[in-house]
Amino acid sequence: MILETITKTETQEDSSLDIPWRVVVLNDPVNLMNYVVMVFKKVLGFNDTEATKHMREVHEQGRSVVWSGDREKAENYAYQLQHWHLQTILEKDD
């Protein structure tokens, strides 16, 4: 019974790891536009056009999904973006 419970919990945790996660950057009034573009290029490997498109999305719509995929990588990106002081959250990509 205990084993069954543990297995069940592990399965639930594993499935939560399988769900894609979205890395979302939120707008803030402080960061310079070219700073945000630079961070997107450095952290996410965007080219100029992609980085500028996401920066504009953040600026005009208040948020931009900058990456989507497995949880571990999403966490890694979120950590780096927070290190650069960009307001970042992780959402389940339902």
Place this chain on the structure above:
Amino acid sequence: MLINYSIGTCKLFWKRMIEFRLKVDSRITRGLAPLIVKCFSECRNRSLPAFPYLDEKDGDLVDSWESSLGEDFAQDRQALARLLNSSKFAHGYVEMEENDAELVLRSITEIRMHVREQYLGALTDVELETGDVSFSQKSSSIQPFYLIYLVLAEVQEGLIQEIM
């Protein structure tokens, strides 16, 4: 150029320096320097960014995330401290090793956020973004902080140009 005499070998390597002069009058930077240092010191007490999982209940994960970010921010501040301690900065010159540039960029962002939160509450986001601020209608006490906000943005602009 530094010469590094490591075990049995002599390696020569260049440490590229970044140097530029701010456009702002050096009398202004001299006047602002002590206040920038004050704001810099206050940043140590600034709260960390919110954990990115909005519904995370795992306290250990949150603690480890925050402690790691806290250490990284402290390392960034050390690089900025090197810039602020240089006598050239007060005279409007920015000079640092290229390796410090990213750390300084991040740490300046932290100060600008702190200044915005603590001292520029009377200004709207639009005023800050457009730079269209009328000081005659604002308290004179916010003027030096607004100048700090602008001067630090200029340092960031210069650094971004240098490293990109």
